[in-house]
Amino acid sequence: MCGLLLCGVMSDYFCDDAKDPPTDVLRDLPEGLLWTIFSMLPLDAAVRTSALSRQWRYLWTDCPKLSFDGNTLCSKKNHGKQVYTPLFIHIVNRVLEQCRGKFVEGLAIKIELNCMLVEYLDNWVRFAVSSGTKALVFDLAPEERQLVGRDDRYRFPFELLDKESICRLQKIHLSFVDFQPPMQFRGFPNLQKLDLNLVNVSGKDILHMLSNCCNLEWLSIVRCHLNSELEVNCPLPHLLYLKIVSCNITSIVFDAVNLVTFKYKGRAVPIDLSKSSELVCADIWFGRVTFGHAIAVLAKVLTSVQHLILDTACKPQKIPRLMHHRCEFSQMTYLQLRLVYVEEFDILSLISFMRSAPFIEKLELHFCFPGYVRLAQELEPIRKLPEHLFNNLKSLHVTGFKACIGQVELLSHMVENAPALEVLSIDNSDKYPLEGHEKNAKTVVDLVHRIVRRYLEGKISPKCTLILL
Structure with a gap:
């Protein structure tokens, strides 16, 4: 990158003869090539390209994907708590102001949640709605060692979404968020990827939403204490990847005929993936159970699996014996x-x-x-x-x-x-x-x-x- 910047500075002042005006050797690159380059660059790299050519000074504002990581933009090591969050807010607001009125395909925010952020997070959702955003990432989880005792969450503002933005969203990643859709909410019809981590959401709400996400391809639910069954009986024909980790659920049912990968970590609960005849990989972690019980649970649902990883803490049967199974796998x-x-x-x-x-x-x-x-x-x-x-x-x-x-x-x-x-x-x-x-x-x-x-x-x-x- 340093070499590119050096070349860029030189390009503004390079000339064949000292009397000739400065020549910008990068200004005449084809527009199609420029768009290809910018679509592949992360935000920080796209911003740095403004030093390469006068003509590129504001091209970065057309960057289709904006990603803001607090640790990258303003590390806590270099700034105290009193400066870290305001500095992050200032940087994000300045960039979004430059991009206002333009199409932004993806917006990602990664920073530890605190009360100072709430108002600005709402504003950034408004920006995503007005910018035609298709991918929204709000990763607000604190460090693992600071999770104990934290029950605050950012309330996701469903009221800020309009019909067009609901239909437009294809990817949602939420972490440390309170996700309580209103009664009339009917899901995201074109959603392809949903990633929930440490999210407050009820089993009833998640089931209702998933039942209206018929185009879903990738689903991950991690440490979201549903305290109920996760039984999605409506077909999800496009679902290829399913991950459920530490969600305190009582049963799992999915109608996903094209499911390829299934990952689960938790108690050995009833699992029904009987319609997933294309299942290739399953990675299962059960808590302390008898090995026979673990296999009895899996034998009913993973008959077509090709690659199986089973991780469990085994306790012995009350009466040690050889288990008997038909050709299940x-x-x-x-x-x-x-x-x-x-x-x-x-x-x-x-x-x-x-x-x-x-x-x-x-x-x-x-x-x-x-x-x-x-x-x-x-x-x-x-x-x-x-x-x-x-x-x-x-x-x-x-x-x-x-x-x-x-x-x-x-x-x-x-x-x-x-x-x-x-x-x-x-x-x-x-x-x-x-x-x-x-x-x-x-x-x-x-x-x-x-x-x-x-x-x-x-x-x-x-x-x-x-x-x-």
């Missing part, structure tokens, strides 16, 4: 399990779940044991299950492998029943370590490796590469 080719064992758990019982995905090609198992784990003794007998081949399995990667008897039994069974296995990677360290946990000493790691070799001796195909970490 017939489309699955990739499975990643991130398992925290809060109590003793029969690890070998995972085999029954893997049998429900017979066409799996890549398997990742990430174990985490909060407490002490007893290593299997080198001559200790292990349980064996009936043969059940995983003919498509080519890659098996295990982390957090402590060589306890359950892990050894599971690993031995998988290797014996995977004739096409090409890569077997076993890592003693935790990929997702718990806070305060330290790495094992080299002597322990060496012992784990020795146990692995002892139990897998003669079972690994010569075509398989064994990696011990």
Whole structure:
């Protein structure tokens, strides 16, 4: 950028002869090329182009996307609290005044909410309405460590929206906002992306709004305590991405036939995505549940998923037993399990779940044991299950492998029943370590490796590469 600015300054005064008038070598660039350049630049870079040419001095005001980040424009490190917010307000107002009356495709505001901002936030919504804005971002969340005890929110001013702006909006991202649509509100008919984070909104209001957003393609609801079910029964045929995290809901139902990606973090509640036959990726985090219950919930809704990531803190069944499932996941080719064992758990019982995905090609198992784990003794007998081949399995990667008897039994069974296995990677360290946990000493790691070799001796195909970490 410094080089560009230098060239720009020179362009204003460059001349072939000292007696000739200054020549602006950038002024004659084609207008179409200029628009292409400006449409790709962030606001701060677009403003800096005013130094490149006299003819460009105010071209940045035609920048179609305006994004204001408080940390970038006026960092708290350089300005105290008494100066930070007023300075941000001043900068935003000056820029918007320059752009008034022009089309602004996107307006993004990112700054921590305080009472001084409310009046100006309303004015900036008015600007978005008058400027034909299609994408509106108000990210007002404070830093994570300052969230505790904060119950204030910016009330989103629905009364400032007119019919045209409601129909025009295609993207909305709100954070730390009170979102209470009026009774007569019928949703955003052309909305394609909705991102809500730390937003006060009732389950009833969000359901009513989603039922009238038939063009929605991308939906994320994070830390919005709905305290109710999230059951959207009207079709959302364009929805491709769905993310629900820490929303304290009791059930999930979506009619989204073209859904591709589903992410969920929370309690193991009933989930109905039975109409989502195109689902490719699912990333699920359940709290402390039995593994059998977690799978029972997923087996009803993720039958067509191809890539599954399941993260859960496992507690044992009251009566340890092998789970029995029919071939539920017939489309699955990739499975990643991130398992925290809060109590003793029969690890070998995972085999029954893997049998429900017979066409799996890549398997990742990430174990985490909060407490002490007893290593299997080198001559200790292990349980064996009936043969059940995983003919498509080519890659098996295990982390957090402590060589306890359950892990050894599971690993031995998988290797014996995977004739096409090409890569077997076993890592003693935790990929997702718990806070305060330290790495094992080299002597322990060496012992784990020795146990692995002892139990897998003669079972690994010569075509398989064994990696011990």
